[in-house]
């Protein structure tokens with residue numbers, strides 16, 4: 001399957017999730033400008049296909065904005081390596097999302113039935129199950145990609161040789177560790193099975 005077809009299927013999976021999750025999300029208290037999950041969780045993960053879409057969007061920005069966002073992604077990656085929680089590089093000063101229409105599934109699945117506190121969001125068990133099934137579908141769709149923290153994915157997809165190999169469909173996820181090593185990031189798992 002070529003990348004364009006995969007991107008269309010990705011949208012279908014997002015839409016399917018939204019329809020099925022709607023009865024659960026109807027009771028959510030989430031509102032624009034809250035951004036608790038974008039600041040306090042720090043585990044925004046993505047599949048490579050989602051990373052490619054975001055990477056290509058970054059390429060449409062003017063030069064200075066590209067430099068600024070890449071600096072934020074690099075800072076985010078360093079914090080992630082130290083396991084510290086940091087605000088998402090795409091969160092704007094007004095606490096809205098810079099990439100809202102192309103945000104990864106790990107953001108789309110989140111909602112809460114009560115205001116988030118240190119204990120995190122409250123969600124329906126059925127919605128969690130639905131999200132897990134959706135993650136499996138995404139990973140099957142992107143079987144020739146890697147899934148992991150968004151900063152790692154964007155770091156790798158920005159490298160021309162990785163991008164070329166991935167876009168050709170020739171990347172084998174079991175080779176992610178040497179690729180990570182080559183580009184100065186430590187990847188200590190091969191492919192996540194349950195979590196994006």
Ligand code: SF4
Nearest residue numbers: 038088090091097107
């Ligand atoms: S990508 Fe957007 S929605 Fe997702 S954590 Fe970042 S700012 Fe929040």
